[in-house]
Amino acid sequence: MNEEQTLQLLLKEIQAGDRTALEKLSKIWYPYVYRYALRFTGKVEMAKEVSQLTFVSITKNIHGLRELSSFTPWVFRIAANQCRTLLRKQKFHEPLEVIYSQKANERDPLQILERDEAIQRVRKALLTIPEEQREVIILKEYEGLKFREIAQILNTSENTVKSRMYYGLNALKKTLKLNRAQIDIHYEKH
Numbered sequence: 001m002n003e004e005q006t007l008q009l010l011l012k013e014i015q016a017g018d019r020t021a022l023e024k025l026s027k028i029w030y031p032y033v034y035r036y037a038l039r040f041t042g043k044v045e046m047a048k049e050v051s052q053l054t055f056v057s058i059t060k061n062i063h064g065l066r067e068l069s070s071f072t073p074w075v076f077r078i079a080a081n082q083c084r085t086l087l088r089k090q091k092f093h094e095p096l097e098v099i100y101s102q103k104a105n106e107r108d109p110l111q112i113l114e115r116d117e118a119i120q121r122v123r124k125a126l127l128t129i130p131e132e133q134r135e136v137i138i139l140k141e142y143e144g145l146k147f148r149e150i151a152q153i154l155n156t157s158e159n160t161v162k163s164r165m166y167y168g169l170n171a172l173k174k175t176l177k178l179n180r181a182q183i184d185i186h187y188e189k190h
Contacts, residue, residue, distance in 0.1 A: 011068045026055055032143070033079050039138045040083040042127045050082040057082070073152035076143070080135055080153065087131075125175040133168025136161055
């Protein structure tokens with residue numbers, strides 16, 4: 001049984017009232033929601049809160065989900081809304097927490113450090129671009145969703161999603177180039 005079939009079976013069991021199926025679904029989907037929220041907000045505690053709120057909402061509303069095939073966009077839409085709500089409530093932006101998403105495979109400490117610094121620069125740069133562009137980039141590049149699915153999640157057209165992706169990637173490139181230039185200038189002064 002593949003992932004999609006497993007998901008369909010779990011959803012049918014949940015809608016039939018099976019609480020253990022809901023727990024299984026949460027275990028499977030929690031990492032996806034958490035990773036998305038962490039990339040969107042840049043904060044561990046906020047990502048945990050978004051994940052919890054998302055699953056509370058899923059639990060309350062899953063019986064109203066009419067098309068089981070729309071589960072993935074539905075979950076990411078809930079998570080995106082929770083991220084936006086928490087970010088709006090936050091009055092002061094805290095510094096980006098550096099969380100390493102991958103364990104180092106390299107044995108060279110310099111390579112590990114350079115990779116980790118690059119990850120940190122991209123995460124910081126993501127937080128500087130407009131929210132609507134950031135969420136498209138995260139859903140497409142990190143979560144691997146198709147433009148059609150992203151359009152469903154964001155309740156907009158595919159062309160709008162593609163446009164946001166284009167402008168978001170350009171803004172990200174500019175931010176990363178600017179940050180790289182500032183780092184080079186900083187090192188030249190010392």
